[in-house]
Amino acid sequence: MTSVPKHLKSGSVCPPLQENQLRLYSMRFCPYVQRAKLVLAAKNIPYEEINVNLVEKPEWYLEKNAPGQVPSLEWIESASKETRFVPESLVVSDYLDEIYPEVRLHPTDSYLKAQQRVLVERFNNVLGPFYKALRSQGKEGVEDLNKNLETYESALNDTYFGGSQAAMIDYMLWPWFERLPLLNDVGYHFNADGQFPKLAAWIHAMEENENVKKVKVPMELTKKFMQGYMQGKPEYDFE
Amino acid sequence: MTSVPKHLKSGSVCPPLQENQLRLYSMRFCPYVQRAKLVLAAKNIPYEEINVNLVEKPEWYLEKNAPGQVPSLEWIESASKETRFVPESLVVSDYLDEIYPEVRLHPTDSYLKAQQRVLVERFNNVLGPFYKALRSQGKEGVEDLNKNLETYESALNDTYFGGSQAAMIDYMLWPWFERLPLLNDVGYHFNADGQFPKLAAWIHAMEENENVKKVKVPMELTKKFMQGYMQGKPEYDFE
Numbered sequence: 001m002t003s004v005p006k007h008l009k010s011g012s013v014c015p016p017l018q019e020n021q022l023r024l025y026s027m028r029f030c031p032y033v034q035r036a037k038l039v040l041a042a043k044n045i046p047y048e049e050i051n052v053n054l055v056e057k058p059e060w061y062l063e064k065n066a067p068g069q070v071p072s073l074e075w076i077e078s079a080s081k082e083t084r085f086v087p088e089s090l091v092v093s094d095y096l097d098e099i100y101p102e103v104r105l106h107p108t109d110s111y112l113k114a115q116q117r118v119l120v121e122r123f124n125n126v127l128g129p130f131y132k133a134l135r136s137q138g139k140e141g142v143e144d145l146n147k148n149l150e151t152y153e154s155a156l157n158d159t160y161f162g163g164s165q166a167a168m169i170d171y172m173l174w175p176w177f178e179r180l181p182l183l184n185d186v187g188y189h190f191n192a193d194g195q196f197p198k199l200a201a202w203i204h205a206m207e208e209n210e211n212v213k214k215v216k217v218p219m220e221l222t223k224k225f226m227q228g229y230m231q232g233k234p235e236y237d238f239e
Numbered sequence: 240m241t242s243v244p245k246h247l248k249s250g251s252v253c254p255p256l257q258e259n260q261l262r263l264y265s266m267r268f269c270p271y272v273q274r275a276k277l278v279l280a281a282k283n284i285p286y287e288e289i290n291v292n293l294v295e296k297p298e299w300y301l302e303k304n305a306p307g308q309v310p311s312l313e314w315i316e317s318a319s320k321e322t323r324f325v326p327e328s329l330v331v332s333d334y335l336d337e338i339y340p341e342v343r344l345h346p347t348d349s350y351l352k353a354q355q356r357v358l359v360e361r362f363n364n365v366l367g368p369f370y371k372a373l374r375s376q377g378k379e380g381v382e383d384l385n386k387n388l389e390t391y392e393s394a395l396n397d398t399y400f401g402g403s404q405a406a407m408i409d410y411m412l413w414p415w416f417e418r419l420p421l422l423n424d425v426g427y428h429f430n431a432d433g434q435f436p437k438l439a440a441w442i443h444a445m446e447e448n449e450n451v452k453k454v455k456v457p458m459e460l461t462k463k464f465m466q467g468y469m470q471g472k473p474e475y476d477f478e
Contacts, residue, residue, distance in 0.1 A: 110337040
C-alpha cells in the first residue's frame with residue numbers, strides 16, 4: 001500500500017507546481033473530492049494529489065481559493081504558461097468531461113443530460129437528512145432521508161443512473177451511498193424494509209466498478225475520521 | 240400593456256399543452272424565473288407563460304415537479320410526441336443554451352466557462368446575506384453582503400462578466416442586482432462608499448440591455464410583492 005501524503009496545514013509551504021502535471025487539491029475523506037477522483041479514474045487521467053488540512057487551512061491554499069474547500073484542480077497551461085485553477089466538485093467534474101472527451105461521462109443528448117443534472121442538483125435533499133441523521137445519532141433526518149431516496153429509487157431504470165454503464169451522475173451521487181453504512185451505528189439501515197430494491201442493486205453494481213474500487217478509502221478509516229469530524233476535531237492523517 | 244395571466248392555484252386545471260409551443264412555468268416576481276426569461280429573450284425563443292401560485296400550489300404542478308418550484312420548461316417532443324419537462328433555473332438556462340446554439344451565451348472555452356460557473360454557483364454567498372438583510376430589516380447580513388460582493392467586483396474585468404457582451408453569467412446574476420434597491424428601505428445603499436465602481440458600471444450597462452428591459456417587472460410592483468412575501472402572505476396578481 002502506498003503511503004498517503006500528509007494533509008498540509010497552516011504554516012506549510014505549497015509544493016511547487018510542475019509543468020505537464022495536473023494537480024488535485026484533496027482531502028482523503030471528503031466525498032466531494034471523491035467525485036473528482038472518480039472522474040479522473042474513469043478517464044484514466046494522471047494527476048498529483050496534494051492533501052489539505054481543512055481545519056488548519058494553509059494560508060497559500062486560501063489565497064488560491066478563498067472558501068478553502070476541496071476539491072480543486074491546478075495546472076500550468078502549456079501554451080501561455082499561466083497557472084490555471086478550477087474549484088467546486090461539479091465544476092471540476094464537468095470541466096474534466098469537456099477537456100478529456102475520449103471517455104464521455106455526460107450523455108450527449110441534451111435532454112437526458114438535463115434530467116441527470118436535476119437529480120445531481122437536488123441530491124442536497126438527500127445530503128441534508130443524511131448529515132442530520134449522523135449528527136443527531138439517528139434521532140432526526142431518518143424519515144426525510146428515506147423519503148428523498150425514493151426519488152432516486154424511481155429514477156433508476158437501468159443498471160446505472162447513466163444507463164448500462166456508470167456515467168457522470170453515478171459518480172456524482174456515489175460517495176454518499178458508499179458512506180451509508182456510517183449510519184448503521186446510529187440505527188439507520190438502508191433498505192431495511194426492502195423498499196429500495198433498485199438502489200440496492202445499483203450499490204452492488206457500483207461496488208464492483210473498477211473506478212469505485214480504485215478510489216475507495218477503507219470504511220474503518222472513514223469511520224475513524226467521521227468520529228473525530230462529528231466531535232469537531234477531525235484527524236486527517238492516520239498512516 | 241398586455242395583461243398578465245393570473246397565477247394558477249390549487250384546484251385549477253392545467254391548460255392543455257400545445258404541440259410546437261415551448262411552455263415556461265413561471266411566477267411573475269421570481270428572480271429564478273427571470274434567469275430563464277433573460278435566456279429566452281436573449282435567444283429570441285417564443286414561449287407560452289403559465290403563472291403558478293407558489294403558496295397554494297396547483298396539484299397538477301406538483302405532479303409534474305414535486306418540489307413545486309419555478310421556473311420549468313415543458314413541451315411536446317416533435318418526433319416522439321412525448322411530453323418533456325426540465326426544472327431548475329440553471330439547468331433550464333444551460334439546456335436552452337445547448338439546444339438553441341445560434342446565440343451562444345456560454346463561452347466556448349471550457350476554462351472560461353468553468354470560471355464563470357464557479358461565480359454563479361458561489362452566488363449563494365451573496366443571496367444568503369441579501370435575504371437576511373431584507374428579513375432582518377437591515378439589522379443583519381449587510382456586512383456579509385458587501386464582503387461577498389467584493390468577489391464579483393474583482394472578477395469584473397470588462398463591461399460584462401461575460402466580456403464585451405452580456406452572456407450567461409450576466410443573466411444568471413442579474414435578477415438580484417435588479418432587486419438591490421429593495422434594500423434601500425432597510426437602510427442598505429449599494430456602493431454607498433463607492434467601493435463597487437465596476438459593479439455599479441455593470442449595473443448601469445445591464446439596465447440598458449434590451450433583454451433586461453424586456454423582462455423587467457416595474458419596481459413598484461416588485462416592492463408590493465415583497466412586502467406581502469416578507470409577511471408570509473405573498474400576493475401574485477396585481478393587475
